[in-house]
Amino acid sequence: MAGTLAFDEVTTPYGHSGRMLGGSATYLSFAASLFGPKTGVVSVVGDDFGDELLDKFRRRGIDLQGVQRLAGHKSFYWKGYYYENMNRRDTLVTEVNALEHFDPRVPADFRRPDLVVLGNLHPAVQARILDQLDARPQLIVLDTMNFWMDTARKELDAVIARVDLLMLNEEEARQLTGEFSIITAAKHIMQMGPDYVVIKRGEYGSLLFHADAVFMAPAYPLEVFRDPTGAGDTFAGGFAGHLSRYESFGFNELKDAIICGANLASFTVEDFGTRRLENLHRDELRERMRKFVEITHYPMLERVYE
Amino acid sequence: MAGTLAFDEVTTPYGHSGRMLGGSATYLSFAASLFGPKTGVVSVVGDDFGDELLDKFRRRGIDLQGVQRLAGHKSFYWKGYYYENMNRRDTLVTEVNALEHFDPRVPADFRRPDLVVLGNLHPAVQARILDQLDARPQLIVLDTMNFWMDTARKELDAVIARVDLLMLNEEEARQLTGEFSIITAAKHIMQMGPDYVVIKRGEYGSLLFHADAVFMAPAYPLEVFRDPTGAGDTFAGGFAGHLSRYESFGFNELKDAIICGANLASFTVEDFGTRRLENLHRDELRERMRKFVEITHYPMLERVYE
Numbered sequence: 242m243a244g245t246l247a248f249d250e251v252t253t254p255y256g257h258s259g260r261m262l263g264g265s266a267t268y269l270s271f272a273a274s275l276f277g278p279k280t281g282v283v284s285v286v287g288d289d290f291g292d293e294l295l296d297k298f299r300r301r302g303i304d305l306q307g308v309q310r311l312a313g314h315k316s317f318y319w320k321g322y323y324y325e326n327m328n329r330r331d332t333l334v335t336e337v338n339a340l341e342h343f344d345p346r347v348p349a350d351f352r353r354p355d356l357v358v359l360g361n362l363h364p365a366v367q368a369r370i371l372d373q374l375d376a377r378p379q380l381i382v383l384d385t386m387n388f389w390m391d392t393a394r395k396e397l398d399a400v401i402a403r404v405d406l407l408m409l410n411e412e413e414a415r416q417l418t419g420e421f422s423i424i425t426a427a428k429h430i431m432q433m434g435p436d437y438v439v440i441k442r443g444e445y446g447s448l449l450f451h452a453d454a455v456f457m458a459p460a461y462p463l464e465v466f467r468d469p470t471g472a473g474d475t476f477a478g479g480f481a482g483h484l485s486r487y488e489s490f491g492f493n494e495l496k497d498a499i500i501c502g503a504n505l506a507s508f509t510v511e512d513f514g515t516r517r518l519e520n521l522h523r524d525e526l527r528e529r530m531r532k533f534v535e536i537t538h539y540p541m542l543e544r545v546y547e
Numbered sequence: 548m549a550g551t552l553a554f555d556e557v558t559t560p561y562g563h564s565g566r567m568l569g570g571s572a573t574y575l576s577f578a579a580s581l582f583g584p585k586t587g588v589v590s591v592v593g594d595d596f597g598d599e600l601l602d603k604f605r606r607r608g609i610d611l612q613g614v615q616r617l618a619g620h621k622s623f624y625w626k627g628y629y630y631e632n633m634n635r636r637d638t639l640v641t642e643v644n645a646l647e648h649f650d651p652r653v654p655a656d657f658r659r660p661d662l663v664v665l666g667n668l669h670p671a672v673q674a675r676i677l678d679q680l681d682a683r684p685q686l687i688v689l690d691t692m693n694f695w696m697d698t699a700r701k702e703l704d705a706v707i708a709r710v711d712l713l714m715l716n717e718e719e720a721r722q723l724t725g726e727f728s729i730i731t732a733a734k735h736i737m738q739m740g741p742d743y744v745v746i747k748r749g750e751y752g753s754l755l756f757h758a759d760a761v762f763m764a765p766a767y768p769l770e771v772f773r774d775p776t777g778a779g780d781t782f783a784g785g786f787a788g789h790l791s792r793y794e795s796f797g798f799n800e801l802k803d804a805i806i807c808g809a810n811l812a813s814f815t816v817e818d819f820g821t822r823r824l825e826n827l828h829r830d831e832l833r834e835r836m837r838k839f840v841e842i843t844h845y846p847m848l849e850r851v852y853e
Contacts, residue, residue, distance in 0.1 A: 254727070325727070421560075421631070424770040445751035448768060457765040457843050462754060464730040496845045536761050537843075539802045 242269045242481070243283040243370050244360025244384075244474065245340060246290060246308065247317035249514060254325050255467040261514040262294055264317060265360030265384065268471040271518050272478025272505055273358075274301040275526065278485035281351045283307035283370055287315040287339040297519065306348040314339040327469050328443065347373035356490070358382045358481050359404070360474055364389050364396040371403055380490045382406045383435075384477050387413050402434035406495075408477055410441045423448065424455070439480075439499055441473055447499050449492075456496045461507040461533055468513045472506040475518060479505030504529050548575045548787070549589040549676050550666025550690075550780065551646060552596060552614065553623035555820060560631050561773040567820040568600055570623060571666030571690065574777040577824050578784025578811055579664075580607040581832065584791035587657045589613035589676055593621040593645040603825070612654040620645040633775050634749065653679035662796070664688045664787050665710070666780055670695055670702040677709055686796045688712045689741075690783050693719050708740035712801075714783055716747045729754065730761070745786075745805055747779055753805050755798075762802045767813040767839050774819045778812040781824060785811030810835050 249263030266284040274280045281304040290310070298305055320334035345366055352375040359367040361384050371381065383404040389397045390413070401407055407430055411423055418429040427438040427450040438450040444466070446459040480495075480502035487494045505526060511517045555569030572590045580586045587610035596616070604611055626640035651672055658681040665673040667690050677687070689710040695703045696719070707713055713736055717729055726732040733744040733756040744756040750772070752765040786808035793800045811832060817823045 422770050422772065424768055442751065445748065446765060455768055455842050456845075457768060458845070459752060459763040459765045462730055462761055462763060464728050466728065493846055500845055537763050539762075539764070539806055540799055 268474030269478035273482035276482030574780030575784040579788035582788030
């Protein structure tokens with residue numbers, strides 16, 4: 242897992258979060274570690290990211306050998322404002338801080354992973370992480386955002402060509418490809434390199450594309466929805482965590498994994514920041530998955546249309 | 548089936564439709580008649596709605612006894628403009644015409660239906676149709692829109708209290724109830740009378756609520772999407788048509804019916820107006836339903852979370 246360890250501060254229609262633990266690597270590793278695999282983080286923090294925060298990771302069995310602390314710098318900080326429907330947000334403050342000087346170092350123990358998730362980072366940094374691996378993982382998942390499409394398109398295309406699965410939202414897929422239709426956009430992305438494309442649609446679920454096939458997963462409908470921050474990274478982390486239960490990662494395994502990722506993300510958004518995810522018990526996820534199966538099951542259709 | 552028989556004219560990113568056959572009762576009855584039940588229409592047209600148009604209905608076995616022609620009037624006309632993502636539209640022209648003088652008359656043959664769909668009309672007109680029935684149908688479905696929430700709220704509440712199922716989109720559900728959460732909004736609506744609420748989410752599928760239960764149906768992902776006009780009415784008509792295959796209409800039957808309605812609507816939006824729906828063969832729908840089952844099926848999840 243690579244990404245940011247950071248501080249976030251958000252305002253949503255449900256209130257103001259205050260300064261809180263955030264960053265893509267935080268959600269990724271918290272989510273993945275729920276499933277029990279060995280999870281290592283490659284990231285960077287500043288002086289202000291105290292040991293009591295790092296302990297939150299250690300207590301979950303997350304290996305922090307790949308986390309550098311840059312003396313004299315502060316950690317990445319992002320402040321955002323979500324509008325009423327929470328599909329729109331404004332960035333109020335971005336302080337890159339330590340991240341600007343991040344030269345990732347992958348520890349020897351991490352160089353033969355089964356699965357790599359490259360969370361949101363500069364695409365050149367994502368590429369330098371891949372450069373340090375000793376063996377090709379079974380699956381490399383890349384997450385990115387529109388910011389890099391605007392500012393580092395060449396590096397982004399280069400890293401996309403090296404991964405197995407690209408995860409992005411509908412708007413990002415449209416921007417990356419110039420295609421309005423999500424299906425056409427996904428086909429276009431698969432021509433750029435990845436065998437799989439996952440389109441995240443927030444409360445509406447997600448789509449998984451592979452060659453000529455597609456899989457649709459709805460999202461668990463929520464009554465309480467306080468803060469979308471970290472939902473995408475929780476999705477990716479839960480996706481990876483779930484996959485760790487399988488021996489190999491084929492289309493069928495990936496189908497289940499996106500359902501699992503989406504259900505896990507449905508907890509994250511119920512409260513601010515990592516609050517809900519940190520205190521989540523595996524039984525709660527199991528119960529929600531069971532409920533998910535129940536509310537997506539249509540018992541009779543096959544009979545009528547066979 | 549009650550609703551409008553009308554002319555529409557739309558501009559979408561894919562072009563301009565010209566003046567074309569439209570109206571909620573058109574899509575409702577074209578959709579329902581694909582499934583073979585006896586389908587009757589209650590509506591009104593003007594002098595300009597020629598016999599060649601009415602023949603399109605008759606050829607599909609649709610009973611037009613309930614359609615009045617108002618001499619000296621023109622038919623309802625709507626002209627709209629859809630923005631690029633087609634979730635937003637502007638109404639350019641609305642000419643109510645004959646509809647303004649519509650006093651619905653339900654023919655004797657229609658007064659004991661199994662199922663009634665009240666398509667978009669003034670809620671007082673919808674109520675007058677219910678008044679003329681001799682026996683309570685097994686299921687009364689009501690479709691409405693935000694316009695009536697603004698202009699005829701009292702009559703709308705009165706007719707909502709008399710139906711079994713209210714169908715509306717997310718924005719309409721929020722406006723009707725003042726609740727942002729769709730789940731909370733659906734619960735609120737069920738307290739207003741209906742046993743069931745269907746929330747249509749366009750390309751993102753739909754939700755069916757009943758007491759404490761919910762069912763989620765994704766929508767078939769489309770590469771070609773030219774004109775959303777009539778999608779909601781096709782959904783409702785396909786929903787009703789599919790139900791006609793069952794003896795009774797319980798929660799499980801309704802689940803299948805919303806999947807069927809959504810899949811049928813996915814054809815309508817592939818071309819302008821009724822063009823695709825008119826020429827649709829039942830085998831095409833059967834094939835799409837089969838495909839739908841395939842792309843929503845997750846084979847392994849139950850095992851992992853049992």
